[in-house]
Every structure is written in C-alpha cells, then in structure tokens.
C-alpha cells in the first residue's frame with residue numbers, strides 16, 4: 001500500500017511521508033505557509049539552536 005507523493009507523484013518514502021523526499025515536503029510546506037503567511041522560501045534546514053549562548057568558550061590558548 002504505497003501512497004504516492006502529492007507533489008510529484010513518485011512513491012512516498014517512509015521518512016518523508018507522505019512525500020517522496022524532503023524537497024517535496026518543503027514544496028508542500030512552503031505552499032501551505034505562503035497561504036497563511038508571507039515567508040521567504042530560503043529555509044533549507046531547521047535547527048539553528050546551540051550555536052550561541054556559550055560565553056567564554058573561545059579562548060583556549062594563553063600565550
């Protein structure tokens with residue numbers, strides 16, 4: 001019972017159900033979002049935490 005990707009019609013992949021790939025999932029998501037909001041479509045990855053908020057972890061060398 002394989003569904004097909006609503007975007008391109010290829011067989012869907014478990015990981016990206018019901019889409020065939022992250023790309024198609026993004027396409028659908030952007031389509032959905034742009035209906036409600038106006039968001040620039042330049043988000044490739046979600047996950048921009050844990051890169052800030054670590055003060056003082058920069059100096060290892062004391063010469």
Ligand SMILES: [Zn+2]
Pocket residue numbers: 005006007008009010019020021024
């Ligand atoms: Zn697809």
